[in-house]
Amino acid sequence: MKKPTLGVNMIIKDEAENLPKSLAPVMELCDEAVVVDTGSRDGSKALARSYGARVFDYPWRGDFSAARNQALCSSRTDYVLWLDADNHVSPASFEALRASLPRVNAAPAVVMCMERVLPQGDLLWQKRVFPKRPGVLFAGVVHEQLVHPEWMSVKLVDAEITHWGYADPSEARRKGERNLKLLLDAPGTLEGDFYHLYQTGRTLFNLRRFQDARGFLQRAAQSATANLSLWSHSVMLLSDCWKAIGDLQRAEDALRRLAEMRPSYGPGRYFLGRLLYGAGRGPEAAPELASALEFGLGDPGWGAAEEKLSFTCASILGKILSEANDERGAEKAYLKALEFSPKNPEPRVALAELALVAGRTDRAQELLWKALELAPYHRKARHLAREISGGAA
Numbered sequence: 376m377k378k379p380t381l382g383v384n385m386i387i388k389d390e391a392e393n394l395p396k397s398l399a400p401v402m403e404l405c406d407e408a409v410v411v412d413t414g415s416r417d418g419s420k421a422l423a424r425s426y427g428a429r430v431f432d433y434p435w436r437g438d439f440s441a442a443r444n445q446a447l448c449s450s451r452t453d454y455v456l457w458l459d460a461d462n463h464v465s466p467a468s469f470e471a472l473r474a475s476l477p478r479v480n481a482a483p484a485v486v487m488c489m490e491r492v493l494p495q496g497d498l499l500w501q502k503r504v505f506p507k508r509p510g511v512l513f514a515g516v517v518h519e520q521l522v523h524p525e526w527m528s529v530k531l532v533d534a535e536i537t538h539w540g541y542a543d544p545s546e547a548r549r550k551g552e553r554n555l556k557l558l559l560d561a562p563g564t565l566e567g568d569f570y571h572l573y574q575t576g577r578t579l580f581n582l583r584r585f586q587d588a589r590g591f592l593q594r595a596a597q598s599a600t601a602n603l604s605l606w607s608h609s610v611m612l613l614s615d616c617w618k619a620i621g622d623l624q625r626a627e628d629a630l631r632r633l634a635e636m637r638p639s640y641g642p643g644r645y646f647l648g649r650l651l652y653g654a655g656r657g658p659e660a661a662p663e664l665a666s667a668l669e670f671g672l673g674d675p676g677w678g679a680a681e682e683k684l685s686f687t688c689a690s691i692l693g694k695i696l697s698e699a700n701d702e703r704g705a706e707k708a709y710l711k712a713l714e715f716s717p718k719n720p721e722p723r724v725a726l727a728e729l730a731l732v733a734g735r736t737d738r739a740q741e742l743l744w745k746a747l748e749l750a751p752y753h754r755k756a757r758h759l760a761r762e763i764s765g766g767a768a
Contacts, residue, residue: 377479380406381472381504382452385428386442388435390460391417393540394426397460402426404469405456411446437557440513447512453479456504461540462490468534472504475532483508485523488534489675494542497678502529503536517557518574551582564591569598573609580612585619592616596629604676607633611646623654641670642679645688657695664692668711686715693725702729720746724756736763 383405385398402408408428412420413435423430433445447455454476458464464472468488475486486504491497502521505511511527513519541547555578558564563571576591592613600606610633617626630647637643648663667688673681693708706729713722723746730739740763746756 379453379476379479379506380451381454381456381476382407382409382450384409384411384443384446384450384455384457385423385460386411386413386433386439386446387415387419387423387460388413389415389417389419391415391419391422393460394419394422397458397462398423398428399426400466401458401464401469402428404466406452407450409446409449411442411449413442437560438516439557440515440519443513443519447507450507452507454504454506458536459538459540461538463537463539464534468536471532471534475530476504482528484528484530485511485521486530486532488532488536490678491535491537492541492678493537493539496680496683498673498675498680499678500531500675501536515563515570516561517554518570520570548582551578554578555582567594567598569595569600570602570605572598573605576609577612580616585616589613589616589620602676603637604674607637607640607643607674608677611643614646614650618650618653623650626650639670641667641672642674642684644670645672645684648688649691652691652695657698661692661695661699664688664695668692682715686712686719689715690721690725693722697725697729702733705729718749720750720753720756723749724753724759727756727759731759731763739763 383401385408387394387410398408398410408426410423410428410430411433412430413433420430429449431445431449433442435442443457456464456472472486472488477484483506485502485506487500487502490499490501492499505521505523511521511523514522541550555575558571558575558578561571564575572591572595576588576595579588579591592609595609596606596613610629614626614629617623617629627647627650630643630650633640633643634647644663645667648660648667651660651663668685671681672684672688673679689708689712693705693712696705696708706726709722709725709729713726716722723742727739727742727746730736730742739759743756743760743763746753747760750756
């Protein structure tokens, strides 16, 4: 059977700086590119056309889905890959997405791949490629979601798209304020839809408006939803809101509820362990953190950065066990932290301290040398190295 065609859809406004990194690299890979411009004044439209894209004007209506659906209406390919102007897909990932597509006349499928958010490295699954078919479209004024018939299969593909649009804190805040206005006025938010409540609460949380975020997240946590990942994240964010406004008991209660609902959910156990440790309850925190490492801390449903969370979890566990004079357990935890972040000097310095307590000077010296290779001016590493050498610099 014939191979399907694959096009790229993008909506833009004043993206001349980003298009060379996002649109230009895919022009030789895709069968067409459709760009919908919502009011650029920086030459973005001319630049997109110079790459060979078909460019259409669409007046901004405060609705991202409407703009994406306009691009979809103008597309002529069998399948569409949606990208933002601050997204990049490598040739290898693009070809992996193309290779996953069903043949023409076969049952259509939606394709999910991983988005990596820079610079923090969060990873989340997203529906990125879909067939141009009736009933397949975007919904939601912001943080829009792809809607498709339930009978249509969904495939997970080992491909990655990088997203750098929130790397600049001032730009991230500007986008957050923009998104918040759209979300507060969205019918779904006013009607109490879980997804809108969650996104509104999450946006307020990221803007550090914890009291306002709490109300939306509390309603989201009490709402019915089939998306366990986002529901769990709403509870964890709610707990952090309670902690930020000084109510540690309610913060703990929220996480205890999550642990009851999902006892094998690693991120929830980590959040609980972190809260208990911060409250000076290390012995209670230790089993929660150990369980989190056992169950795993990744959740691409909301973007958990598994390596980052696992490193922090193992590091905190190491501190607790060290303070409890459990040198063997602490060493095991710090070695686990080292696995998750081999270039971080902190686990090596902590392991060196344990080695010194155990009288293993050679081992401590080896660890400190490596730590100082990674961070030559690390204060504690330099101090311990001087102690070993008898005070020599």
